[in-house]
Amino acid sequence: MIVVGLTGGIGSGKTTVANFFKELNIPVYIADDEAKKLMVRSKVIKRQLIALFGDDAYIDNELNKPFIASKIFSDKTYLQQMNAIVHPKVAAHFKRWMKKQKSEYVIKEAAIIFEHNKEADFDFIITVTANLDERINRVIKRDNSSKSKIESIINNQMSDEEKVKKSHFVITNDNLEDTRNQVIKTHQIILKRIKNLKN
Incomplete structure (x- = not known):
């Protein structure tokens, strides 16, 4: 089974992207x-x-x-x-979950793939990015948190630039319709690559 990692900083919209993959009948495991x-x-x-x-x-x-x-x-x-x-x-639970899936690939959504040097666990990695102000506003609304607290979390996380360098795909989540189209395109490329691996 092909495992695709889905990662991104706080407020980038990993859940939104994960839900778009679910619409394409791809099983998603939220770590x-x-x-x-x-x-x-x-x-x-x-x-x-x-x-x-x-x-x-x-x-x-x-x-x-x-x-x-x-x-x-x-x-x-x-x-x-x-x-x-x-x-x-969680890793053992994910393996058991994965065995039950029937799709071409599965997605494991995890915030700290690169920080914990877990790249080798995945065949492909997608990083979700978004405009910094948008990310902060999303988390303020979602968690009822302060701007300074969110900024300190972002400053403690690996930068988008570093994550992007290590990723196979990048999805920019600033506009929902555009994000959905990027997910569809990424999905098609992954399927094509899986087909090539099998041939």
């Missing part, structure tokens, strides 16, 4: 969403996160996100330790 579900569902993850963060990591069987966010914010090693617990489980 962050699945990680959140596994953190609640998996007894092993739960046990390890409680050992890492303490009993306050969960309230009424739900992940205590504000508490964990504050811990990670004050000590970055917590994030590395949490990722070491969660990421292998």
Whole structure:
């Protein structure tokens, strides 16, 4: 099965692009969403996160996100330790999910493919970009967050320029109709490349 990575900075519109691929009957795996579900569902993850963060990591069987966010914010090693617990489980879950799919290729949407040096996990990588002001405005609306907080997140992420250099495809998400057309074009090129690989 061909695996296509879909990545991009905060507010670039990865979900919008993912939904356009779904319209073309391409299965999409949203790594962050699945990680959140596994953190609640998996007894092993739960046990390890409680050992890492303490009993306050969960309230009424739900992940205590504000508490964990504050811990990670004050000590970055917590994030590395949490990722070491969660990421292998997500990777295993993705492999099981992939085996059930019947399409020519699947998409795995993950924000930090390049930051974690995971390029080798993918046959092709698509980076979604967007105008910086547009990205900030989207996240302010979506997360009810402050401009300065979003800017600090963007400044901590790998730049679009660096991501674009490492990608096979780039989709600029500034206009919905244009974005949809870019997705259709990218989809057709991927299918053509898969056909060539098979020949």
